[in-house]
Amino acid sequence: MSDHTAPYHHGDLRQALLSAARDALERNGPASLSLRDLARQLGVSHNAPYRHFADRDALLDALSAEGFARLAEALQQARGATAAERVAAMGQTYVAFADAHPGLFALMFQPVDATARPETQPVAARTLEFLRAGIREVTGDEDPVDVATLWALVHGLSALRANAHQLFMEPTMIRAVTARAAEALVQRSRVTR
Amino acid sequence: MSDHTAPYHHGDLRQALLSAARDALERNGPASLSLRDLARQLGVSHNAPYRHFADRDALLDALSAEGFARLAEALQQARGATAAERVAAMGQTYVAFADAHPGLFALMFQPVDATARPETQPVAARTLEFLRAGIREVTGDEDPVDVATLWALVHGLSALRANAHQLFMEPTMIRAVTARAAEALVQRSRVTR
DNA sequence: ACCTGAACACCGTTCAAGT
């Protein structure tokens, strides 16, 4: 007989729930994520998740916060020969993240009342800091309009890429847009300097 | 006694459902829109909606298609002294739409498989045509990278504005971004011409 | 084109009583 000591207590149910939820998120989207279904998949009782999350929203909050943390990590690792190229690389990274995890991206930026995501908010703010820092490197001092423009541009590319309409952007188009935007940023910083 | 001839047949249940659904969408978002709840609000039986919509997805599809049609209408009415100002006005219109109907905007651009929205797709494609036409007026011939850039920029502003994070854009910032983008579009069209 | 009413397989959430 094998030593399948079916554990009475689950090893790390919290992590197992988050992991299973990440998969479910990419398969069916945030709307149809079910706590009971996750419990079934993991072989625990339907109310076991409530030992780790107050309710369904708390699980979604944790997933969302985790998503922002991973996005920040990815942005931090973007590299480029020049500052402008690094900003372009950050843009590519942002879009690539949405492309790789569209369900998670949708969850992160879903319009819900912000009070339902207390854990997410500080992590999201921290993520935006990396975009700010990158732009500051290019332009010297940081123009808030530049920050808003680049963030909106990159977020728009991501959202249009992640959604399911036939209208989404091709990867080559995304590269062209981000490259041109980074170039424009450098040119204006030369003029105004 | 008043003549409240409580109608056995509802006057126009289809329109009444769509109207009630639009309200519910803005109150609680797309996820928690319930057919049974709509039926209750309208005083009809819980399965009456199935006379007009095959299922819940069909109702969401109809709402989404209607949303794109209204957005197209609004974009068409954008005016400006110059072509560039008209493009900027279209950008403002797009963002204002998301701002006025965040629940509907979220529904329209939610990542679901496109097959679940057959009615929406052609109307969405038609909407994009108005952005294309506006840009063509500014640049003479239409650069696909310009189209993609402006659409992504405006969509990103809208999405960040419509979502519930503390990070959203202020209206003054949105005006600054769209104005500068339109200006940049004009300047490059002069250089390359 | 609606109604009533029952039914099925789901949900999230909360108990009570166990180990």
Next chain:
DNA sequence: ACCTGAACACCGTTCAAGT
């Protein structure tokens, strides 16, 4: 920190039999 098991108030969806 889990379990079983029951319970409550919801869902979407599909019947059957009416008007």
